[in-house]
Amino acid sequence: MESGRLILSGIVAPLALVMALAALAAPDSAAQEAFSPSELTRLPTDAWLTNGGDLYNRRYWPVTAINRDNVAGLKGVWRTRLGGSGLARQYSGEAEPIVYDGVLYIVTGANDVFAIHIDTGEIVWSYKADLDPTISTICCGWTSRGLGFGEGKVFVGQLDGKLVALDRHTGQVAWSVQTERWQEGYTITSAPRYYDGMVITGYAGAEYAARGRVKAYAADDGSHVWTFYTVPGPGEFGHDTWPDDNEVWQHGGATVWQTPAVDPELGLMYFSTGNPGPDFNGAVRAGDNLFSVSMVAIDVTTGEYRWHFQQIRHDLWDFDAANPVVLFDVEIDGVVRKAISEINKNGYNYILDRVTGEPMLGMDYVPVPQEVRQATADTQPIPRGVTAAPVTIDIAPEGAVLLDEHVYVPFWSNGDGEARVVGTRSGANWPPSSYDPQRRLLFVCVNERLSYYRANEDETDMPPLGERYMGGSFGGVGMPTTGVLAALDVTTNTPAWRQRWPDRCYSGSVATAGDLLFTGRSDGRFMAYDSDNGMPLWEFQTGAGVNTTPAIFEYEGEQYVAVFSAGNAFASSPRGDSVWLFSLNGTMDPVEAPPPSAFIGRARGGGGTAPAAEPTAPADTVAPAAPMGLPNLDNGATLYGLVCELCHGADGQGGHADGAPITPGLTLPEAVSVVTEGRNTMVGFGGALSADDLRDVSAYAIGLVEE
Structure with missing residues (x-):
C-alpha cells in the first residue's frame, strides 16, 4: 500500500x-x-x-x-x-x-x-x-x-x-x-x-x-x-x-x-x-x-x-x-x-x-495451368x-x-x-x-x-x-x-x-x-x-x-x-x-504523426517491454558505422529471426511479408548500410539496433545467400 x-x-x-x-x-x-x-x-x-x-x-x-x-x-x-x-x-x-x-x-x-x-x-x-523469449x-x-x-x-x-x-x-x-x-x-x-x-x-x-x-x-x-x-x-x-x-x-x-x-x-x-x-x-x-x-x-x-x-x-x-x-x-x-x-x-x-x-x-470450376512435378489440381x-x-x-x-x-x-x-x-x-x-x-x-x-x-x-x-x-x-x-x-x-x-x-x-x-x-x-x-x-x-x-x-x-x-x-x-x-x-464529448486532439520508420523499443527482450513509449533514437539518426570486427553469428541468427525473417524468409529468399530475396554478393559494410538506412520499401533499423547488432545480423544475412 x-x-x-x-x-x-x-x-x-x-x-x-x-x-x-x-x-x-x-x-x-x-x-x-x-x-x-x-x-x-x-x-x-x-x-x-x-x-x-x-x-x-x-x-x-x-x-x-x-x-x-x-x-x-x-x-x-x-x-x-x-x-x-x-x-x-x-x-x-x-x-x-x-x-x-x-x-x-x-x-x-x-x-x-x-x-x-x-x-x-x-x-x-x-x-x-512472461512468454519464453526462445519460442521459435x-x-x-x-x-x-x-x-x-x-x-x-x-x-x-x-x-x-x-x-x-x-x-x-x-x-x-x-x-x-x-x-x-x-x-x-x-x-x-x-x-x-x-x-x-x-x-x-x-x-x-x-x-x-x-x-x-x-x-x-x-x-x-x-x-x-x-x-x-x-x-x-x-x-x-x-x-x-x-x-x-x-x-x-x-x-x-x-x-x-x-x-x-x-x-x-x-x-x-x-x-x-x-x-x-x-x-x-x-x-x-x-x-x-x-x-x-x-x-x-x-x-x-x-x-x-x-x-x-x-x-x-x-x-x-x-x-x-x-x-x-x-x-x-x-x-x-x-x-x-x-x-x-x-x-x-x-x-x-x-x-x-x-x-x-x-x-x-454460383461457382465455376475452371481448368488451370498444370505442372506435373507439383501434382497440380485439374480445376479450381x-x-x-x-x-x-x-x-x-x-x-x-x-x-x-x-x-x-x-x-x-x-x-x-x-x-x-x-x-x-x-x-x-x-x-x-x-x-x-x-x-x-x-x-x-x-x-x-x-x-x-x-x-x-x-x-x-x-x-x-x-x-x-x-x-x-x-x-x-x-x-x-x-x-x-x-x-x-x-x-x-x-x-x-x-x-x-x-x-x-x-x-x-x-x-x-x-x-x-x-x-x-x-x-x-x-x-x-x-x-x-x-x-x-x-x-x-x-x-x-x-x-x-x-x-x-x-x-x-x-x-x-x-x-x-x-x-x-x-x-x-x-x-x-x-x-x-x-x-x-x-x-463526441472528447477533448483530446490528434498527436504528431510518427516517422515511417520509427520503431519503438529494442529488437530483443523476452517481454517486449520498454521504459517509455518513445523511439530509442530519432528516426533520422543513422547508427555509427558498425565495427568490422568478427561478427557474432549466433546473435545475428537470433536478430534475423526477430526482425528479418518475416519479410525475407528463413533462407533469405523471401518471406510471408513479401520481402525481396537478399541480394547476394554484398560486402559486410554494404549490408550494414542497407540494414541501417533501408532500401526501396525496406525501412532502416539504425534507430532500433546497436552498431554491434547491425554488424551481426548483416553478417548472418550475407551468409544465407553466399554463392
Missing part, C-alpha cells in the same frame, strides 16, 4: 476502484455473465462482448449516435499507454478490445492483458504472460488478435500454446491449460471464442509441420471437451485426399488461426483453414489435401464434422483462408438465405449457404462476381517470367538459371471484414501485389514437429503494394465501391448504422469513411500504426469508439503501446 493505492500485477490502481470492482465479484456473478447464445448473437447495443461484436462476426454497430453528420466532432477522451508491452520489433498490436460493465480489456503482442476503466482510462489490473515456431510476428469473455473470466490464447482464464475483476489466473506445445509448432494467435460454457480455440503452425485442429475446453475449469482435426486421419472422411505412401498428413497444416463464428439456431460452428504443409512443394502431397484452404462447419457441441467447401484444391501458393468467416441472413430473389462469406488471399470472395455449404451465387472453383482487386497480371516484372495471367500460376524450383515465376496475391489477410445488414455490403481490406514462387524439390523428408516445413519460398518482386478498401454487394458478389490506397490495407473494420465505416491505417491514422461511397469523413492521428479492429459501445448513455494503436511487424508500421477512447 502507498498513498491509498493498491498494487495489482505491477500496476498501481486506486484502492476505491479495486474494492468496488471486487465487490461486484459476488458468488453468482460468473453465472450471471454466462452470456446466452441468444445474447451473443444479437447485434451489440451497449457492451462489445465478443471478438467480432457478435457470434456471427459481423462487426456492426446498430446505433446512430455517432453518424456521418457529426463524426467530424469525434475527439479523444483518453489515451492509455500499456507500460511498453509489445513494443519490441517482433511484436504486432492486432487485438480487438472487449468492453463490459465499464471496463475495457485488451491484449498486446506480448500476450500481456490489461483491464482499463472507461471512466478514467486508468489501468485496473494487468496480467503478464512463430510464423508471422508475435501477436494476439483478441480475447474471449464470459462467466466472469477473460480468456487469452498464448503463443506458447497455453489457454489461460483470468478473473475479470482482479486479473488473477482462474485456470491455465497447456493445450499444445509450441516446440511442436503450435501457437495461438486468434481470440478464443466463448460459447455456451465452452472456450474454443484454433492454432497457427502450418509452416512448422503442425497438423491443424480446433479444441474446446470447459469455461469453468479448463477441462477438455472435444477436438476436431482439420487434416483427417486414417479412416476419417477426407483422408483419401492425402497420399497413402507417406505420413505427410501428420504435418499437413490446414491450421485455424482466426476466431470461428457460431449459428446457435443451427448448432453449427464455422471457420476457415490455412494452407497445406509443406506450403510450396506439392509433389509430396498429391491430392486435394482436405480440409486445407476450406470453409468448414462442425457441430458446436460435439465437434463433429457437418460440411466443408474447399476454396483451393491442392494449394501451392500459401493462399490461406485467413480472413474470419462472416455469417449473415440476406434476401435474394425474395427468399431470406442463411449465408456465410470468406474472402481469400487469392482475391476471391466465397459466399455459401451456411446450412448446406453449397455456393449461393472460381466464385461468380467481380473481385475487390484485380487478380490477373498482363506484364511480367523485370527479371521474371509470366507463365499465365491468372492467379493459379504453376511453378517449380526456378534453379539453373530459370527466371522467377510470378503471380498475383491481390486478396485479404487476417484483418477482419465487417457486414452492414441494411446495405447488404461486406467491407473488405485487400492488397494489390505480386509475388514470385519457388519450390524446393529436395525438401521431401518429413520433418520433426516444430521444424520449419515450407518446401520452398515466395517473396516480393520489387513492385509497390497498394491497398484497396472495398464494399462488396453480397447479393451479386460485386463491388459497390472501391478506394485504392497508396499504402498497404492492413486493418480490420467496424460498420455502423450511422453510415460509417471505422478502420485504421498503417501511418497511425484512425479513420471513418462514408459507408455509401468510401469517402473519408474523419481522421485522427494516434501516433502508431492502427493495424487492428476497433470496438464500439455505449456507457452511461454515451457512445464510444475504442482502438488499439500499437503498430505491426508485417505492415512495418510505427510502433506504440496505446489504447485510445473517442467520443
Whole structure:
C-alpha cells in the first residue's frame, strides 16, 4: 500500500476502484455473465462482448449516435499507454478490445492483458504472460488478435500454446491449460471464442509441420471437451485426399488461426483453414489435401464434422483462408438465405449457404495451368462476381517470367538459371471484414501485389514437429503494394465501391448504422469513411500504426469508439503501446504523426517491454558505422529471426511479408548500410539496433545467400 493505492500485477490502481470492482465479484456473478447464445448473437447495443461484436462476426454497430453528420466532432477522451508491452520489433498490436460493465480489456503482442476503466482510462489490473523469449515456431510476428469473455473470466490464447482464464475483476489466473506445445509448432494467435460454457480455440503452425485442429475446453475449469482435426486421419472422411505412401498428413497444416463464428439456431460452428504443409512443394502431397484452404462447419457441441467447401484444391501458393468467416441472413430473389462469406488471399470472395455449404451465387470450376512435378489440381472453383482487386497480371516484372495471367500460376524450383515465376496475391489477410445488414455490403481490406514462387524439390523428408516445413519460398518482386478498401454487394458478389490506397490495407473494420465505416491505417491514422461511397469523413492521428479492429459501445448513455494503436511487424508500421477512447464529448486532439520508420523499443527482450513509449533514437539518426570486427553469428541468427525473417524468409529468399530475396554478393559494410538506412520499401533499423547488432545480423544475412 502507498498513498491509498493498491498494487495489482505491477500496476498501481486506486484502492476505491479495486474494492468496488471486487465487490461486484459476488458468488453468482460468473453465472450471471454466462452470456446466452441468444445474447451473443444479437447485434451489440451497449457492451462489445465478443471478438467480432457478435457470434456471427459481423462487426456492426446498430446505433446512430455517432453518424456521418457529426463524426467530424469525434475527439479523444483518453489515451492509455500499456507500460511498453509489445513494443519490441517482433511484436504486432492486432487485438480487438472487449468492453463490459465499464471496463475495457485488451491484449498486446506480448500476450500481456490489461483491464482499463472507461471512466478514467486508468489501468485496473494487468496480467503478464512472461512468454519464453526462445519460442521459435512463430510464423508471422508475435501477436494476439483478441480475447474471449464470459462467466466472469477473460480468456487469452498464448503463443506458447497455453489457454489461460483470468478473473475479470482482479486479473488473477482462474485456470491455465497447456493445450499444445509450441516446440511442436503450435501457437495461438486468434481470440478464443466463448460459447455456451465452452472456450474454443484454433492454432497457427502450418509452416512448422503442425497438423491443424480446433479444441474446446470447459469455461469453468479448463477441462477438455472435444477436438476436431482439420487434416483427417486414417479412416476419417477426407483422408483419401492425402497420399497413402507417406505420413505427410501428420504435418499437413490446414491450421485455424482466426476466431470461428457460431449459428446457435443451427448448432453449427464455422471457420476457415490455412494452407497445406509443406506450403510450396506439392509433389509430396498429391491430392486435394482436405480440409486445407476450406470453409468448414462442425457441430458446436460435439465437434463433429457437418460440411466443408474447399476454396483451393491442392494449394501451392500459401493462399490461406485467413480472413474470419462472416455469417449473415440476406434476401435474394425474395427468399431470406442463411449465408456465410470468406474472402481469400487469392482475391476471391466465397459466399455459401451456411446450412448446406453449397455456393449461393454460383461457382465455376475452371481448368488451370498444370505442372506435373507439383501434382497440380485439374480445376479450381472460381466464385461468380467481380473481385475487390484485380487478380490477373498482363506484364511480367523485370527479371521474371509470366507463365499465365491468372492467379493459379504453376511453378517449380526456378534453379539453373530459370527466371522467377510470378503471380498475383491481390486478396485479404487476417484483418477482419465487417457486414452492414441494411446495405447488404461486406467491407473488405485487400492488397494489390505480386509475388514470385519457388519450390524446393529436395525438401521431401518429413520433418520433426516444430521444424520449419515450407518446401520452398515466395517473396516480393520489387513492385509497390497498394491497398484497396472495398464494399462488396453480397447479393451479386460485386463491388459497390472501391478506394485504392497508396499504402498497404492492413486493418480490420467496424460498420455502423450511422453510415460509417471505422478502420485504421498503417501511418497511425484512425479513420471513418462514408459507408455509401468510401469517402473519408474523419481522421485522427494516434501516433502508431492502427493495424487492428476497433470496438464500439455505449456507457452511461454515451457512445464510444475504442482502438488499439500499437503498430505491426508485417505492415512495418510505427510502433506504440496505446489504447485510445473517442467520443463526441472528447477533448483530446490528434498527436504528431510518427516517422515511417520509427520503431519503438529494442529488437530483443523476452517481454517486449520498454521504459517509455518513445523511439530509442530519432528516426533520422543513422547508427555509427558498425565495427568490422568478427561478427557474432549466433546473435545475428537470433536478430534475423526477430526482425528479418518475416519479410525475407528463413533462407533469405523471401518471406510471408513479401520481402525481396537478399541480394547476394554484398560486402559486410554494404549490408550494414542497407540494414541501417533501408532500401526501396525496406525501412532502416539504425534507430532500433546497436552498431554491434547491425554488424551481426548483416553478417548472418550475407551468409544465407553466399554463392
